[in-house]
Amino acid sequence: MLDLTEVSLTVDEREALRLADLQGLSHEEGGELMEVSRATFGRILRNARRIVADAIINGKAIKVEGGNYEIVIRPRIFVCENCGYEWEEPPGTGRPQCCPSCKGEELTRK
């Protein structure tokens, strides 16, 4: 992650994304929860989406200001149904063809 350019999301922007895009709340409901007007919620959300889109399209890391966490691409863990072997595939490599341990083809994403 050290080589990536960082973009910043404020805690409010992160919260707006969480409420609207993860929980599917309306701007009205989101605004109420964050104690801002519907219009303000919409503005925060637009800004947040632009920052996230920039990060995804241009390969930047997202840093959340005021928080001690960063959003990183989650590792992809696969489990073999045959032997129970678990392993991690790096992002962007596609779905593995078979289990590295037993060559079984019944794989599930954890």
Ligand SMILES: [Zn+2]
């Ligand atoms: Zn296996």
